[in-house]
Amino acid sequence: MPPKSIIRFLSKILLHNDWECWEWTAYKNQDGYPRFHFCGRDYYAHRASYELFVGPIPEGMTIDHLCGNTVCVNPTHLEPVTREENLYRRWRSYHAALEREEYVSEPHEYEHSFGSF
Numbered sequence: 378m379p380p381k382s383i384i385r386f387l388s389k390i391l392l393h394n395d396w397e398c399w400e401w402t403a404y405k406n407q408d409g410y411p412r413f414h415f416c417g418r419d420y421y422a423h424r425a426s427y428e429l430f431v432g433p434i435p436e437g438m439t440i441d442h443l444c445g446n447t448v449c450v451n452p453t454h455l456e457p458v459t460r461e462e463n464l465y466r467r468w469r470s471y472h473a474a475l476e477r478e479e480y481v482s483e484p485h486e487y488e489h490s491f492g493s494f
Contacts (some may be wrong), residue, residue: 378429382415386425389413390450398449399426409447426450427457439463445470 378386389403389411401411401422411422424440430452434440438457442449449455458466 378415378425383429385415386413386422386429389422396453397451398444398446398454399451400446401448401450405448411448411450422450423447423455426452427455431455441466 389401391400391402403422404412404414406412413420413422413425415425421440423442424434427434427440434457437459439460441456441458441463442454443456444451444454446454
């Protein structure tokens, strides 16, 4: 990636701390995934970030957001995995969220005694 493109890429990131998500602040596609245009081509910003800071993405691999935040481009939150593994992780995360929702939706025992606040 040319130095001018690197500077432009970094200017589109909201950075709180090195270990937290680096939130993409520029264009996102209709599915909410960040996009970055350089050298006459559009790239997923998380893929561009991985290649910029880590190295080439192995052939046949996709990039998984370990943090689950699709607008994150922090290379320490990105991992190359097979498409099947990426889909499985998304499925597992979705079902875990459903279980948490069911658990949270149950009234707490003290709500019956004192009412809800």
